[in-house]
Amino acid sequence: MYVNCECSISSPIQEEFYKMMTYGGGFIEGSSAQFNASAIVAQSVVRGTPIVYVNFNYRLGPLGFPQGQEAADRKVLNLALHDQIAALTWVQENIGAFGGDKNKRFNLLNPSFSKFARAAIIAKSGSAASALTFDAQHRQVDWDNFVAGVPGCVELSETGNTFNCLQSVNTTAILSGLLIAQSEVPELFPWSPTIDGEGGFIPELPSLRFANGTFAKIPFISGTNLDEETVFIPPTNNYTAELITEFIIANYSPPAVPTVSESQLENAAVRLLELYPDVPALGSPFNTGNDTFGLSPGFKRMCALFDDLNFLSQRRLWIQTASDAGVKTFGYLFTQPQPTNPAYLGVSHASEIPFVYGAPPNATASATGLSEMMIDYWVSFATSLNPNDGKGIARPTWEQYTPQNQAVIQLNGDNTTMIPDDYRKAGIDFINSTPLIFHH
Numbered sequence: 332m333y334v335n336c337e338c339s340i341s342s343p344i345q346e347e348f349y350k351m352m353t354y355g356g357g358f359i360e361g362s363s364a365q366f367n368a369s370a371i372v373a374q375s376v377v378r379g380t381p382i383v384y385v386n387f388n389y390r391l392g393p394l395g396f397p398q399g400q401e402a403a404d405r406k407v408l409n410l411a412l413h414d415q416i417a418a419l420t421w422v423q424e425n426i427g428a429f430g431g432d433k434n435k436r437f438n439l440l441n442p443s444f445s446k447f448a449r450a451a452i453i454a455k456s457g458s459a460a461s462a463l464t465f466d467a468q469h470r471q472v473d474w475d476n477f478v479a480g481v482p483g484c485v486e487l488s489e490t491g492n493t494f495n496c497l498q499s500v501n502t503t504a505i506l507s508g509l510l511i512a513q514s515e516v517p518e519l520f521p522w523s524p525t526i527d528g529e530g531g532f533i534p535e536l537p538s539l540r541f542a543n544g545t546f547a548k549i550p551f552i553s554g555t556n557l558d559e560e561t562v563f564i565p566p567t568n569n570y571t572a573e574l575i576t577e578f579i580i581a582n583y584s585p586p587a588v589p590t591v592s593e594s595q596l597e598n599a600a601v602r603l604l605e606l607y608p609d610v611p612a613l614g615s616p617f618n619t620g621n622d623t624f625g626l627s628p629g630f631k632r633m634c635a636l637f638d639d640l641n642f643l644s645q646r647r648l649w650i651q652t653a654s655d656a657g658v659k660t661f662g663y664l665f666t667q668p669q670p671t672n673p674a675y676l677g678v679s680h681a682s683e684i685p686f687v688y689g690a691p692p693n694a695t696a697s698a699t700g701l702s703e704m705m706i707d708y709w710v711s712f713a714t715s716l717n718p719n720d721g722k723g724i725a726r727p728t729w730e731q732y733t734p735q736n737q738a739v740i741q742l743n744g745d746n747t748t749m750i751p752d753d754y755r756k757a758g759i760d761f762i763n764s765t766p767l768i769f770h771h
Contacts, residue, residue, distance in 0.1 A: 370689025389414035480511025554663030558677030570629025616677025662739035697744030
């Protein structure tokens with residue numbers, strides 16, 4: 332484990348807050364070194380609320396998220412999440428040496444997470460669990476393919492006795508297995524958090540945790556980008572209604588719980604195509620009219636549908652559930668245009684991250700102004716549990732999300748303002764009325 336602290340400990344303020352960052356990357360790529368928080372730390376000092384910034388690495392791919400029955404039997408599912416808790420524990424015990432206050436510290440499906448964090452900012456994916464969630468056995472074939480590609484362990488594939496061999500080989504062999512496994516996987520994110528039963532990190536599907544109130548009730552910010560899904564949908568396919576239906580059935584089959592049947596999934600697919608019609612002006616990238624960018628007209632339909640299935644519906648269900656439970660929450664929709672993106676991507680997944688780190692890809696007045704504003708919102712929330720502490724640059728009030736005020740802030744350099752959280756309501760309401768069908 333590598334813990335990187337970018338600290339500002341010379342400030343006269345003695346009790347500095349600290350903010351921990353866990354990077355994304357689909358559980359297969361990424362590292363702490365990607366993110367330079369100098370701009371965040373510098374701005375926190377200028378505004379009089381200095382923070383200590385901490386980030387860390389965790390295991391990725393099959394070493395972070397081993398799949399299959401052997402991993403379940405050995406109780407080593409979700410190892411990457413154990414890494415994250417280990418990092419949080421280490422930092423809480425040692426942050427004082429770096430000038431931070433362990434009582435003001437920056438997997439939310441487990442109530443015990445509140446022991447490690449006083450608040451959270453869930454950016455980039457928008458919810459506590461966006462990836463498709465299955466039990467360990469569902470991805471057994473991915474584990475078997477991985478082992479079959481590791482020199483020295485090939486003969487142990489499918490034996491249920493692979494861990495000792497994998498622990499004995501070098502990184503080159505592990506990488507070889509990963510590359511072979513990746514070429515065979517039937518889904519985009521095979522190495523991801525897995526349902527690990529009572530006492531685990533993900534005891535059951537998130538919507539069941541939400542329904543019975545067993546989730547970490549700590550203040551949080553949660554948001555999504557305007558066009559999350561465009562980077563995940565191959566742009567070259569001809570997205571007919573039949574193909575989109577096949578995608579839906581393939582992604583959410585087999586059912587995650589016994590109470591859901593295949594026929595219910597098939598009926599849900601039919602209803603989704605009714606709610607997301609083949610009208611380019613309604614598709615993603617949103618707000619682009621009937622322009623199809625030279626692609627299949629169904630591309631925008633496909634992106635809109637899976638944007639809501641994978642991102643927006645989960646963010647909305649979580650924030651509404653938490654606010655109904657009295658949790659202090661704030662939501663956002665990032666809509667800043669991305670001229671460096673191909674037009675068909677729009678405001679795609681992860682577009683907001685450079686803005687949080689003070690490095691927007693196009694340094695216009697609109698972009699740099701929004702970046703400074705977002706840093707102030709983030710630092711303000713980290714230090715006061717409120718994005719509106721009155722310090723830093725002047726910025727619109729970010730209203731709390733409550734049952735009586737279901738609104739999010741639109742983050743846009745030319746029009747940052749509160750908007751109702753009711754866009755694409757019909758589709759989201761249907762998805763969230765039957766979350767178990769969609770493994771939510």
